[in-house]
Amino acid sequence: MEGFFQRYLSLYRSLITTLNELLSTYELSYSLWQVIFYIKNNGPSTLVDISNKYNVEKPTITRRVHRLEELQIVKQIPGKDRREKIIQLTELGEKIYLECRKKINDLENSVMEGIKKEEQKAAFHILPKIQENLLIREGNKSE
Known part of the structure; x- marks a missing residue:
């Protein structure tokens, strides 16, 4: 179907912009939200787990996690191996997840109206x- 990718990419850009505006209240972006969402839905996770899920290089995920640590949304917990960094949501992270999830659900419902x-x-x-x-x-x- 010719033009499918163009339509999808146009929607994608618009959606990411809208999500970034929605999340900016919490000093978040969609890329940071992806990390929060993954941890919330999969439990405490390694940087490798998260990078594999989103097909993103580990250093990119490391930078995102550092930013979320600065915002006190995630914290590191000890793993089996000292070198392995396991990340989990903090209490604040859980609270922010629920608030953002509600806003995102409202957005999803509004953009699906009439479909x-x-x-x-x-x-x-x-x-x-x-x-x-x-x-x-x-x-x-x-x-």
């Missing part, structure tokens, strides 16, 4: 399949 539930579900299931196809394609390139 049938079946269409919403279809989009929800199609996007991860596209991502999976891209990952498979990248894997085939490296062989």
